[in-house]
Amino acid sequence: MIALLLLAPLLAALLIIVLRRWPAALGLAGSLGALVGAAGLLWQVRHHPVVRFTWPGLPGLPYGLGATPFTALLAVIVAVVALLIFVYARGYMAHERGKVWFWASMSLFVAAMQLLVLSADWLLFVTGWELMGLASFLLIATWHWEEKARQGAVNAFLLTRFTDLGLYLGIVIILLQSGTSLMQAEPGPAIPLVGALALLLAVMGKSAQVPFQSWLAGAMAGPTPVSALLHSATMVAAGVVLLLRAYPLLPPASLPYIGAVGGATIVLTGFTALCSNDIKQLLAASTSSQLGFMLVALAAGFPGAAVSHLVAHAFMKSGLFLSAGLFQHQNESTLFARISGSGRTAPVALAGWALAGLALAGVPPLVGYWSKDAILAAGLGAGNPAWYFGVAAGGALLTALYIGRSLGLLWRGPARPAADAVGLGLMRAGLLGLVGFVVGGGFFLADVLRFVGYALPEAPAAQLTGLTAAALGLGLGWFLRAADVGTPVLRFVQDNYPIGGGFPALVGRPTLALAAACGRFDEYLHRQVLGLGGAVLALAGRGRRADTRLRQAAAGVGPATLALAARTRRADAGLAAAVQGLAGAFRRAGQLSRPVQSGLVHRELLWTVLGVLALVAALFVSLFRWF
Amino acid sequence: MNTFPLLSLTVFLPLLGAALLLLLRPRGRRAAFAIGIGTAALTLLAAGLVWARGVPGGFAQLEELPWIPAIGAAYRLGVDGVSLPLVLLTAVLFLATLIYSANTSEQPASFVALMLLLETACLGAFLALDLLLFYVFFEVTLVGMYFIIAGWGHDNPKQAALTFFIYTLVGSLFLLLAILALYLGAAPHTFDMRALLAHPPLGGTAALLTFGALALAFAIKTPLFPFHTWLPTAHTAAPAAGSAILAGVLLKLGGYGFIRFGLQMTPDAFRQLAPYVLGLAVFSAIYGAFAALGQTDIKRMVAYTSVNHMGYVVFGVAAAALRPAGGPFGLDGAVLQMVSHGIVTGGLFLLIGALQDRTHTRDMGQLGGLAPAYPVLSGLFILASFASLGLPALAHFPAEFQIFLGGYQVAPVATALLLVGLIITTALYLRAIQRVFLGEQPAVLSPLGDLGARELWAIGPLVALIVLIGLYPEFLLGLIHATQRLIMAGHE
Amino acid sequence: MSSGGMDMKRDLLLVLPQIVLLLTAVGALVAEMLRRRRLGLAWTLGGLGAAGAAALRQLGADTTAFSGTFRVDALSHWSVLILAPAAGLCCLLARQELRGTPREGTVYSLLCFGTLGAALLAGTGDLMFLVLGLLINSLSGFALAAYSKTKAGTEGALKYFIYGTVTTAILIFGLTYWVGITGDTLLTSLARPDLPPLALAFGFVALITGLGYAASIFPFHFWTPDTFEGAPVSVAAYLSVVPKIGVFFALAQVGRSLPANGPVAWPLVLAGLAVASMTFGNLLALLQQNVVRLLAYSTIAQAGYFLLGVVGLPAGAGARRALIVFAAAYAAMNLGAFAVVLSTGKTLADFRGLGTRRVFAGAALTVFLFSLVGIPPLAGFAGKLLLFEATMAAGYTWLAVAAVLNSVLSLAVYLRVVAAMYFGGTGETSDMGPVSWAGQAVVVTCFLVTVLLMFVF
Structure with missing residues (x-):
């Protein structure tokens, strides 16, 4: 079953690349296969709670795949959401360029997410994690002839890859501590705080938490099904899955950090969503904010609440995206200025948006009501309820506000005739499927969670607060206008708080400048090395002159040395005789050399004399030793 | 059968092929490359048979013939888990590059003969178990590569070839000094590497100096900062096949040397100086990544990533030198990183060659939009790029991850710094794509x-290997690990 | 000592190679008088071959002749085995260079005389033989150096002559001290423990002076570059090889007898000279534009390596073998280099593009030069390796290190020529006329020896 689950989408991706034909059909088939596999797997784990097999990976660090009820459930949810989005995309992409690229990457994306979900060891986990990054890069760049898409794809991959370094570091620490790559059923001692923070960094990047939330906005340049997939059950969800997997190993000291990150994200990106002028940008900011809820729940010590919101959010957010895509398809734009009022002419899209949105705002009995309740209850149960509960309640209010505002914007405004778009039927089918889960899912949420081993916290105060926040927010939000005022503060919030110019100015440009400097320095270095060789050759070029000068120097040193020698010769009679003999030879040599006008021989002979004297001196030293 | 000198x-199979070429002097391109490709394929087969015969860990399949008994030098060959992966890499890459360059129209017979000579030299260097024999093969690689760059390169090949030649010759001179020191330090004097491995002959200052000479020699070959400046120059001038071999095989002699010597x-001595080597390797890796990011020529860019990747190799070896941890x-x-880098970078250089054949420029500022125009070329390049930036499931990941694991145990901060290289590499490949x-x-x-078809036959297998190593590294790691355990146990 | 016909006959048989050399020289002279040059060349080559064959037959013997005054041992045998072919190659070079000139035949004869002198030096067991060998060698050398009557040639020859006479005078003067203190002229007498150290030391200094000039040891080398430049290339080749090998073997014979731990610390002195020679020769060679001068300084540097072998003598037989192997390697690579120079030109500019113009000559010269550096597996490596070993065995590790470092330096020297051949672009210069079979034969022979020597010794 696991094999079918993983291989179906993977094979689909490969076949699409190789055949370059029937991309949508193959993609759908793969997705269907994955769903069958996932369902089968869920059936399997009903009887055997743990299915696991391993094979050799790195020495001493085996690979492993496996399923627990929880991961099987996740796999099913991923498969369901993916299949519905695929159905929708069949219509959405019907007349777009780059189908092969799109469908192959989508299938790869799903395969990677399933690998991440089903991995039973850290190496495969990181494999799925990074493959998903690659697939998201390709998907965002589907329309790569647009500058925005290229830039968004690069930013997304680069930013998440940067934070992935934290994952590497964290996994290295985990592996070295536990001695094996397999995820242990019995958790060992907690890892050091630095490891936990490294993992948190990876989560912040993948789940688009502050300050790394901006890549998610850039990723909107991709086709809408991509956004839907990215924001619901995959990609951003991977960060929370990582935290859930690592949860038993996290030291208690790391939880406040997680809570702080989640809380800050809820509030900051919540405001971004509230100020957004673009329906997809609103959803992007909302995703970060909702994932912040899950972090807060985890930090409060209630992973069950986080899981429930993860599941609920998958359906709600993909539903929202799919209806946003319908609006986009009808109006060729995602700006509120261009789509406001079109809700009245697109009942299915509006119904989908309204249901999913109300669920997100926490309106009963939709699925989001239950999960948001759980998180608020988790906040109350935390060690520091003032902070956790406060931030969760504020977040709920913000959520309701921006949903209410978006409903108001879609309903009011000029009536726009529905454009004659192609493929709307399939798109609506996908949307309706998802909305079905949003509407009905809430009734099964608690049971399903109990089945996979998580309990949902409950508290009447939380329920009351949630309902109040939803009602208040939706009511107020309805009357909020499109924020077209170009005030700097608003723009700052809309653009995800680009402090000091944001990543391009703070990191991107300095890095490129440093790189250019390195490149120039390297050329300089190379020239220096070449110059060294050239200098040696130049030295050789001056060979003759140097040679002459050396001889002249020899000629100068010679007489001086001879004078010195003359003073020392009295020391030994035999030596004196030798020197005298040499002096005679020297005179004769001088006479002989005159005819050829050399004048050099005698000078050089002095060197020889010097050499003889040096030898004598050396031997004298040895003689003293001997005496 | 076990005594057959496989x-x-x-x-020497490639050398036979080269001799055959010189003997027959085929006029046509087809005949020359038929001989060349056939020989390279047979060599790969022979290397595969060596593998099939089994390499348990220590040196196996030894062959020894007297050569110069007077000075204790002999013709000694043997294979272990460190050399066999490199031998297989060499055989694969030479076959691929010969297939790739089968359209070389300029003096094809000489080109093939030189490539085959180079293959013999590379294989010999990896398999030699005698210092002198190693040195001779080591030098011949230099000569062969020089002529390939100078004869079939572009831009300013003579200048680049000269730089390459002088640089690496100076390096090999230091190697010679170290070899002399090892020989003279051993009692009795011998060039037998197995004896020297079993009982490292030198101690104290002599060992430190010898290691210094070795480190310098192999730092130039590997190359490490600041001895790397010959590399981009040589790559820019070399033909695609030459670049692939240079990066894929010749640089590995440096890494191999760091391990074996x-x-x-x-x-x-290595243990004593390992912190410095570690530091240099980290700096080299990061510097190489930054310098690559600063390039506009795509081939120079890939050349600089070699500085980065080989920095990881030296980092891993230095971490091992600081054993036991x-x-x-x-x-x-x-x-494994050496093998991965050989396959990935070899593939990348061949792809860049194919790209240059089509666009006649390597300046990234002038290129664009090739993915819709050449989907297969672009797809393979993107795949190889992601392999090179260390994406899991592709060849570099298992290697680099292990290097990080090993490095973190001895130098956590340096390892964290090394990770920065990873993100810069990512940035540069994304920018290029x-x-x-x-x-x-x-x-x-x-x-x-x-x-x-020609290009696909050359590059396709390399891409398949990239995925294979990424998904199932055990097929090489099993070999490597057995030998590694012996090495580490031997020096505890 | 006993006397009698048997002993005399035995002694004469023992010096048969030297006698053959003498007859060859005389015969060549006769041929020249008859104006039969080809015959003279043939006779010379045949005679040299016969001398070599005679030496080969005696290989393995270790005895003395003429009451211990001449030693018949490995050094004397191998000196003939190396010098006779070397001289033959010099004759071939001379044939190419001097063919048709008036005194062509005289050159063959003088080459043989010089070789005879060197062979006598190599087997010397007696001070008289030492002086005799040196004189025979030097005198023919003077005449050869003065061959060309150009100004440079005359100046070089005169310089050589003056140096030769002065240093030989010093040598003879100093050796009289040895004769005086030992009472006889045998080298073995020097081993006596009761000799006055001062006189012994002075004699040794004189010996080094006299022999050092012939072998171009620093600081007795000053004649070398000028003489090489002025003389015909074939003569320069001869001067760089034959006298040098004779002298170092003679030094080795002295070193065999002179106690190393005695009053005269001669190995230390020679070690110092070795370092000075190597360093000085390499540094100055680096500065030369003229390839002949470059090779001249290179022979000074190589003389330093020869000294390593003498320094290592007290440690055992390894040093003697090292000397012999290095001598053979040196003869091949140096003669080969000169042979290529002869057919190419004297300045570095002449070598531009040689690597592509004449592929074999370029490759051969590269091999010779790399062999001079000492890169494996060429002959020079074998010689130097054995020399290093011998030096270290004698306890002179620092000397071996200095020599190794000098090898690094020498790479730069020789690489300049290689760089000119392969990287200097194509020179406009034409070669020095057609290459004769004789010159080609020399290059090929030297090439083969340089490449293969390691595999056979």
Whole structure:
């Protein structure tokens, strides 16, 4: 079953690349296969709670795949959401360029997410994690002839890859501590705080938490099904899955950090969503904010609440995206200025948006009501309820506000005739499927969670607060206008708080400048090395002159040395005789050399004399030793 | 059958092919490359047989013939888990590059003969178990590569070839000094590497100096900062096949040398100086990444990433030298990284060659939109790029991850710094992909079209290997690990 | 000592190679008088071959002749085995260079005389033989150096002559001290423990002076570059090889008898001279534009390596073998280099593009030069390796290190020529006329020896 689950989408991706034909059909088939596999797997784990097999990976660090009820459930949810989005995309992409690229990457994306979900060891986990990054890069760049898409794809991959370094570091620490790559059923001692923070960094990047939330906005340049997939059950969800997997190993000291990150994200990106002028940008900011809820729940010590919101959010957010895509398809734009009022002419899209949105705002009995309740209850149960509960309640209010505002914007405004778009039927089918889960899912949420081993916290105060926040927010939000005022503060919030110019100015440009400097320095270095060789050759070029000068120097040193020698010769009679003999030879040599006008021989002979004297001196030293 | 000199056959098969070429002097391109490709394929087969015969860990399949008994030098060959992966890499890459360059029209017979000579030299260097024999093969690689760059290069090949020649010759001179020191330090004097490995002969200052000479020699070959400046120059001038071999195989002689000589023959000196080597390797890796990011020529860019990747190799070896803690993972990773880098970068250089054939430029500023124009070429390049930036499931990941594991045990901060190299590499490849392959399709396309059969036959297997190593590294790691355990146990 | 016909006959048989050399020289002279040059060349080559064959037959013997005054041992045998072919190659070079000139035949004869002198030096067991060998060698050398009557040639020859006479005078003067203190002229007498150290030391200094000039040891080398430049290339080749080998073997014979731990610390002195020679020769060679001068300084540097072998003598037989192997390697690579120079030109500019113009000559010269550096597996490596070993065995590790470092330096020297051949672009210069079979034969022979020597010794 696991094999079918993983291989179906993977094979689909490969076949699409190789055949370059029937991309949508193959993609759908793969997705269907994955769903069958996932369902089968869920059936399997009903009887055997743990299915696991391993094979050799790195020495001493085996690979492993496996399923627990929880991961099987996740796999099913991923498969369901993916299949519905695929159905929708069949219509959405019907007349777009780059189908092969799109469908192959989508299938790869799903395969990677399933690998991440089903991995039973850290190496495969990181494999799925990074493959998903690659697939998201390709998907965002589907329309790569647009500058925005290229830039968004690069930013997304680069930013998440940067934070992935934290994952590497964290996994290295985990592996070295536990001695094996397999995820242990019995958790060992907690890892050091630095490891936990490294993992948190990876989560912040993948789940688009502050300050790394901006890549998610850039990723909107991709086709809408991509956004839907990215924001619901995959990609951003991977960060929370990582935290859930690592949860038993996290030291208690790391939880406040997680809570702080989640809380800050809820509030900051919540405001971004509230100020957004673009329906997809609103959803992007909302995703970060909702994932912040899950972090807060985890930090409060209630992973069950986080899981429930993860599941609920998958359906709600993909539903929202799919209806946003319908609006986009009808109006060729995602700006509120261009789509406001079109809700009245697109009942299915509006119904989908309204249901999913109300669920997100926490309106009963939709699925989001239950999960948001759980998180608020988790906040109350935390060690520091003032902070956790406060931030969760504020977040709920913000959520309701921006949903209410978006409903108001879609309903009011000029009536726009529905454009004659192609493929709307399939798109609506996908949307309706998802909305079905949003509407009905809430009734099964608690049971399903109990089945996979998580309990949902409950508290009447939380329920009351949630309902109040939803009602208040939706009511107020309805009357909020499109924020077209170009005030700097608003723009700052809309653009995800680009402090000091944001990543391009703070990191991107300095890095490129440093790189250019390195490149120039390297050329300089190379020239220096070449110059060294050239200098040696130049030295050789001056060979003759140097040679002459050396001889002249020899000629100068010679007489001086001879004078010195003359003073020392009295020391030994035999030596004196030798020197005298040499002096005679020297005179004769001088006479002989005159005819050829050399004048050099005698000078050089002095060197020889010097050499003889040096030898004598050396031997004298040895003689003293001997005496 | 077990006495059949399979190693010698593997080493000298290409030389036989070269001799055949010189003997027959085929006029046509087809005949020359038929001989060349046939020989390279047989060599790969022979290397595969060596593998099939089994390499348990220590040196196996030994062959020994007296050569110069007067000075204790002999013809000694043997294979272990460190050399066999490199031998297989060499055989694969030479076959691929010969297939790839089968359209060389300029003096094809000489080109093939030189390539085959180079293959013999590379295989010989990896399999030699005698210092002198190693040195001779080591030098011949230099000569062969020089002529390939000077004869079939572009831009300013003579200048680049000269730089390459002088640089590496100076390096090999230091190697010679170290070899002399090892020889003279051993009692009785011998060039037998196995004896020297079993009992590292030198100690104290002599060992430190010898290791210094070895480190310098192999730092130039590997190359490490600041001895790397010959590399981009040589790559820019070399033909695609030459670049692939240079990066894929010749650089590995440096890494191999660090293991076989530095780690195994002067272990104590290496351990003493390992912190400095570690530091240099980290700096080299990061510097190489930054310098690559600063390039506009795509080939120079890939050349600089070699500085980065080979920095990881030296890092892994140095971590192993600081045993016992960092030993196993670091060394395993370093050897696998050499193979991965050979396959990935070899493939990348061939792809860049194919790209240059079509666009006649390597300036990334002038390129763009090639993905819709040449989907196969672009797809393979993107895949190889992601392999090179260390994406899991592709060849570099298992190697680099082990290097990080090994490094973290001995030097956590240095390892964290090393990770920075990873993100810079990512940035540079993404930039390259974005500028060269993405975007609107160019108006004028080359009549060559997408990758042809010749190019696919050359590059396809390399890409398959990239995925295979990424998904199932055990098939090489099993070999490497067995030898690594012996090495580490021998020096505890 | 006993006397009698048997002993005399035995002694004469023992010096048969030297006698053959003498007859060859005389015969060549006769041929020249008859103006039969080809015959003279043939006779010379045949005679040299016969001398070599005679030496080969005696290989393995270790005895003395003429009451211990001449030693018949490995050094004397191998000196003939190396010098006779070397002289033959010099004759071939001379044939190419001097063919048709008036005194062509005289050159063959003088080459043989010089070789005879060197062979006598190599087997010397007696001070008289030492002086005799040196004189025979030097005198023919003077005449050869003065061959060309150009100004440079005359100046070089005169310089050589003056140096030769002065240093030989010093040598003879100093050796009289040895004769005085030992009472006889046998080298073995020097081993006596009761000799006055001062006189012994002075004699040794004189010996080094006299022999050092012939072998171009620093600081007795000053004649070398000028003489090489002025003389015909074939003569320069001869001067760089034959006298040098004779002298170092003679030094080795002295070193065999002179106690190393005695009053005269001669190995230390020679070690110092070795370092000075190597360093000085390499540094100055680096500065030369003229390839002949470059090779001249290179022979000074190589003389330093020869000294390593003498320094290592007290440690055992390894040093003697090292000397012999290095001598053979040196003869091949140096003669080969000169042979290529002869057919190419004297300045570095002449070598531009040689690597592509004449592929074999370029490759051969590269091999010779790399062999001079000492890169494996060429002959020079074998010689130097054995020399290093011998030096270290004698306890002179620092000397071996200095020699190794000098090898690094020498790479730069020789690489300049290689760089000119392969990287200097194509020179406009034409070669020095057609290459004769004789010159080609020399290059090929030297090439083969340089490449293969390691595999056979």
